[in-house]
Amino acid sequence: MVTKNSADVVIVGTGVVGVVIAEQLLDAGHSVLMVEAGPRVSRAEVVENWRNAPLGVKGDTSVAYPPRPWAPHPTGAEKGDDAYLQFTGPDAYDQTFIRYAGGSTWHWAGTSWRLTPEDMRINSLYGVGRDWAFDYDTLEPYYVRTEHKLGICGPSDRTKQWPQTGDRSAPYPMPDLPFSPGEVRFTEVVKTLGYNNIPVSQARNSGMPYDGRPACCANNNCVPVCPVAAKYDAETALHRLEKKGATILVDAVVYKVETNAQNKIEAVSYYDQHKESHRITGKLFVLACNGLENPKLLLMSKDDRNPNGVANSSDQVGRNMMDHPARSFTVTTKDPYWSGIGPVVNSGIMETSQGAFRSEHAGAYFRYNNFARNRFVTFAALKKGLVGKALDEEIRRMTACTADIVAAHEILADPNNRLTLSDKKDWLGLPKPSIHYDVGDYVRKCWEVYSQPIGKKIAEAMGATDVKISPKFNNSKHIMGGTIMGKDAGNSVVDVDCRAHDHENLFIPGGGAMAAGACGNSTITMVALAIKAGDAMVEQMRGA
Amino acid sequence: MTKQSNDPNGKLMMSRRGMLLSGATLLAGSLAASLCPSLSLAAADAGAQSRFMQLSNLLINHQLNPDVGNRIAEAATGQYKNFAGMLDAIIAIAEKKNAAQVEDFFADIPEGELKDFANWVIFAWYSGCSSDKRDAKVFTYEEALTFKTTSDVVTIPSYGISGPNLWTRPNVPLSVPVPRF
Ligand SMILES: Cc1cc2nc3c(=O)[nH]c(=O)nc-3n(C[C@H](O)[C@H](O)[C@H](O)COP(=O)(O)OP(=O)(O)OC[C@H]3O[C@@H](n4cnc5c(N)ncnc54)[C@H](O)[C@@H]3O)c2cc1C
Numbered sequence: 180m181v182t183k184n185s186a187d188v189v190i191v192g193t194g195v196v197g198v199v200i201a202e203q204l205l206d207a208g209h210s211v212l213m214v215e216a217g218p219r220v221s222r223a224e225v226v227e228n229w230r231n232a233p234l235g236v237k238g239d240t241s242v243a244y245p246p247r248p249w250a251p252h253p254t255g256a257e258k259g260d261d262a263y264l265q266f267t268g269p270d271a272y273d274q275t276f277i278r279y280a281g282g283s284t285w286h287w288a289g290t291s292w293r294l295t296p297e298d299m300r301i302n303s304l305y306g307v308g309r310d311w312a313f314d315y316d317t318l319e320p321y322y323v324r325t326e327h328k329l330g331i332c333g334p335s336d337r338t339k340q341w342p343q344t345g346d347r348s349a350p351y352p353m354p355d356l357p358f359s360p361g362e363v364r365f366t367e368v369v370k371t372l373g374y375n376n377i378p379v380s381q382a383r384n385s386g387m388p389y390d391g392r393p394a395c396c397a398n399n400n401c402v403p404v405c406p407v408a409a410k411y412d413a414e415t416a417l418h419r420l421e422k423k424g425a426t427i428l429v430d431a432v433v434y435k436v437e438t439n440a441q442n443k444i445e446a447v448s449y450y451d452q453h454k455e456s457h458r459i460t461g462k463l464f465v466l467a468c469n470g471l472e473n474p475k476l477l478l479m480s481k482d483d484r485n486p487n488g489v490a491n492s493s494d495q496v497g498r499n500m501m502d503h504p505a506r507s508f509t510v511t512t513k514d515p516y517w518s519g520i521g522p523v524v525n526s527g528i529m530e531t532s533q534g535a536f537r538s539e540h541a542g543a544y545f546r547y548n549n550f551a552r553n554r555f556v557t558f559a560a561l562k563k564g565l566v567g568k569a570l571d572e573e574i575r576r577m578t579a580c581t582a583d584i585v586a587a588h589e590i591l592a593d594p595n596n597r598l599t600l601s602d603k604k605d606w607l608g609l610p611k612p613s614i615h616y617d618v619g620d621y622v623r624k625c626w627e628v629y630s631q632p633i634g635k636k637i638a639e640a641m642g643a644t645d646v647k648i649s650p651k652f653n654n655s656k657h658i659m660g661g662t663i664m665g666k667d668a669g670n671s672v673v674d675v676d677c678r679a680h681d682h683e684n685l686f687i688p689g690g691g692a693m694a695a696g697a698c699g700n701s702t703i704t705m706v707a708l709a710i711k712a713g714d715a716m717v718e719q720m721r722g723a
Numbered sequence: 724m725t726k727q728s729n730d731p732n733g734k735l736m737m738s739r740r741g742m743l744l745s746g747a748t749l750l751a752g753s754l755a756a757s758l759c760p761s762l763s764l765a766a767a768d769a770g771a772q773s774r775f776m777q778l779s780n781l782l783i784n785h786q787l788n789p790d791v792g793n794r795i796a797e798a799a800t801g802q803y804k805n806f807a808g809m810l811d812a813i814i815a816i817a818e819k820k821n822a823a824q825v826e827d828f829f830a831d832i833p834e835g836e837l838k839d840f841a842n843w844v845i846f847a848w849y850s851g852c853s854s855d856k857r858d859a860k861v862f863t864y865e866e867a868l869t870f871k872t873t874s875d876v877v878t879i880p881s882y883g884i885s886g887p888n889l890w891t892r893p894n895v896p897l898s899v900p901v902p903r904f
């Protein structure tokens with residue numbers, strides 16, 4: 180039975196990781212209570228927020244999601260001490276995520292690259308980073324289930340699928356989406372350099388409705404919100420979960436995970452928006468707050484039995500924070516590419532992420548961003564002081580003849596890249612996260628000797644008359660590593676099922692568990708891990 | 724190539740967009756109100772509004788939506804102390820040249836306050852905003868003229884112009900003229 184303060188399974192967070200596990204447990208007949216820090220809003224409200232935002236901030240992916248005071252998330256508006264995320268170290272771990280019911284897939288692009296078998300064995304093969312605790316063949320069936328659960332479309336032509344190594348045990352549920360004219364031209368151009376720009380497998384309905392959601396019809400607004408929910412986001416699952424019997428509490432910020440004398444999890448406590456505390460008990464507990472909020476919550480929950488924080492006897496909670504450090508090339512071309520027709524990301528060069536060079540430096544994945552360019556070029560065109568026909572033609576030319584190419588890099592798990600609790604407090608009085616981050620020599624060397632030269636070659640082949648390279652590594656918003664998986668409880672936080680080594684009834688699935696993240700967007704892997712954890716929980720409940 | 728002549732899916736866009744907006748307007752009433760000049764306390768008076776449209780039509784050689792113009796005029800009233808005087812001064816320069824389009828008189832507007840204001844008016848219509856900053860006032864999104872310059876090719880984000888998997892098309896060369904709007 181589920182009440183507002185007890186259930187078989189208590190899930191903290193209603194992002195994609197939380198909702199796929201919730202559905203598995205509900206389908207297996209267990210009661211599920213979900214506790215969500217943020218508000219529940221309608222899609223129409225988010226779309227209107229975005230349309231009403233000034234053109235100059237439309238690039239801020241959180242602008243359509245004003246945070247509630249009790250559930251802060253990073254926004255472009257706040258800097259320094261006022262910002263939610265506090266940084267130390269040479270690079271800023273400047274992530275964005277959304278603390279609303281449905282979580283950060285509200286504004287993800289839906290790009291869904293699987294890892295390769297090699298990505299999961301980088302230490303054995305290349306002597307760097309950490310190997311995964313299991314191999315690709317173990318993960319593969321969970322990838323298939325993820326592709327079918329989220330509705331991930333992709334090519335049926337094996338030569339265009341990723342990865343090229345490792346088997347696929349089932350086809351994608353939908354065909355790949357067609358390329359825009361810019362993507363067609365880009366694909367032809369990079370082919371002359373020997374690179375294959377292949378269709379992205381993406382969580383977007385291709386040519387047909389799927390999962391009760393309509394087909395993608397090229398609104399080109401996947402980030403920050405798909406107005407018609409043709410792109411999967413976890414909000415689209417919430418009603419279904421409720422129909423299956425889930426209770427979802429919103430505006431409920433979990434601030435403590437409580438252990439009992441057996442060092443099992445006994446309860447979680449949350450503050451409502453009036454700062455009143457409530458306690459929830461259950462049999463199994465899932466932390467699905469994302470790779471950054473999960474370690475924060477574990478560290479905040481330290482007690483006498485767990486003086487370094489819950490699940491932290493290894494001292495690895497909050498360490499090994501990873502992302503895909505990215506540099507962009509903004510190119511101006513002679514001939515038009517016309518980004519902005521179709522979805523915002525629709526293709527990529529993945530083969531540059533693989534190779535024996537990985538013993539020396541990172542690999543990189545290159546993508547052509549297919550965002551409509553008007554918002555990127557309008558102010559620059561207006562600053563030229565043109566009027567009339569000349570102004571119209573300049574905006575049109577700049578929209579057609581500029582493009583962003585992004586190189587996303589593989590970073591290694593490094594325990595010094597570490598999340599700790601800041602002495603700065605949020606509205607509820609809870610500590611803000613502080614992250615020490617350095618992308619490291621492995622990434623920097625790649626940029627110097629590999630990805631930057633490739634990017635420049637691509638720009639040249641595109642006929643670039645001007646190339647602007649971003650001066651520093653940007654974040655890709657793929658939060659990984661902070662509750663790392665391993666077989667050895669001495670140097671990892673969770674086991675192969677994302678169960679905390681220290682607490683048999685606590686599961687911490689998602690990006691935090693990833694031991695290596697390669698270059699490709701990693702939510703598909705987070706969800707595959709969640710489904711694997713869900714199976715283990717169903718199994719564990721049998722014995723409960 | 725213009726949308727009218729070559730985009731059979733234009734109708735689809737209108738109907739979907741209408742649908743979304745009607746759903747959204749109810750829920751986002753307060754936001755919509757902030758964009759609606761009739762609810763504003765500091766609205767520019769009717770005379771200034773029509774003078775502002777007259778000036779805008781001189782500075783921009785396109786059809787302009789008076790509702791958007793009223794919002795820009797209202798913001799300008801608060802932003803520029805000498806709003807009415809500048810309207811008159813620029814219109815007088817254009818009339819003196821018998822101007823039919825902006826190219827005929829823009830160079831005659833003196834540098835300084837008047838030129839800055841003229842540039843701001845153009846900026847407001849093309850970007851739909853009072854500035855490029857985070858705190859900018861928004862006059863319109865989908866009617867910002869920047870999108871009209873590319874409306875035959877590029878989606879205004881969140882207003883799709885094609886149907887499911889129907890966006891394969893040849894790459895439009897730069898020689899194709901800007902659509903008429
Ligand atoms: C702009 C952008 C684009 C992206 N594009 C891609 C992409 O193309 N492909 C890709 O693979 N990934 C992409 N990502 C990353 C992707 O969004 C995340 O990896 C994914 O959403 C993580 O899912 P999650 O369920 O772990 O966490 P989230 O989606 O962040 O959900 C966590 C949930 O937990 C809740 N929560 C947090 N703290 C608490 C608390 N203390 N108490 C209660 N609830 C809490 C939150 O409110 C939220 O609902 C993108 C991210 C961004 C920002």
Ligand code: SF4
Pocket residue numbers: 383394395396397398399400401402404405406407408409410521522523883
């Ligand atoms: S292109 Fe449009 S319809 Fe398709 S997923 Fe993106 S926003 Fe949704």
